[in-house]
Amino acid sequence: MNKVILELMTVGGGCFWCVEAVFDEIKGVVKVVSGYSGGNAPGRPTYREVCSGLTGHAEVVQVTYDPNVVSFEDLLVVFMTSHDPTTLNRQGADTGTQYRSVIYYHTDVQKEIAEVVVKELASYYERPIVTEISPLEQFYEAEAYHQNYYANNQNAGYCSAVITPKLVKLRKLHADKLKN
Template sequence: MADKNLHQMTVGGGCFWCTEAIFNQIKGVEKVVSGYSGGNVPGIPTYREICSGLTGHAEVIQLTFDSSVITFEELLIIFMTSHDPTTLNRQGADRGTQYRSVIFYHNEKQKEVAEIVLKEMASHYENSIVTELSPLGKFHPAEDYHQDYYAKNQSQGYCTAVISPKLAKLRKMYSEKLK
């Protein structure tokens, strides 16, 4: 990254359409790309392969943010409160390892911050947090039709039933952080 204030964060909190829609609303987030990470097969995975649950990949977003506007820690707190980090390999009706809660850290500093946030957030949940914390390997951007999915498909059933309520919660909890 040419600008010293620009950094990246890669997280998965279930369906990437949801997390992408959330982080596109946050001040300081410059770019959000839906994709796949954490898998163990060669080549570039496809959505169909990811959905099989056999590749080991998770649906994730990789965002570029300006740390002079919002910190990695603040973004992680938003992430942890925008999905259920206590359900293993599941978010709502979406089930499988591709929907796991995961933070892929880019460097040791991100790992340290993530460990602190995970520990601090534990007291806010009745059940144990199962969010995976792993080093980022390869990130593969998802197919073009997944990018900006909510913005392009707001009236689609999944968007109105699942994503719109998450955005309403975001507006209620983090109005001062919104663009």
């Protein structure tokens, strides 16, 4: 029996609740963890600190996936089409550097794929893509109440108004990549 080697992807595209909900629906995704990356403040950041915009961290998700089921490239296409990669430090009403569009690569191969995907998708947008592509230096898992937020709070106002419409769009654009 062959052992499955899982891989990691770390991205941020606005509120991590939204990004987590999107990847939870993708076939081949084993786990999605909300967290923080990209900052320069010492120690483990808290949600309140990250929301202040002073830590430099972005709200991100770390996706564990089976590359035999879904490729890094396909995951990036889902990511890039499930948020607006042309708005700097903002997604909808969420503003600040903590909501920036970012791909934190784990390997040089991921970096190359990210650069190609961003370049290939650029013509689909009216404005330039501003998604940052940077090496992952550190990932900090967010507090427990942020994990599986949409699954646990679907009737909350933010979930109904912001996340559910994103999932409707996802299901139309990427029906072939969804879990059954």
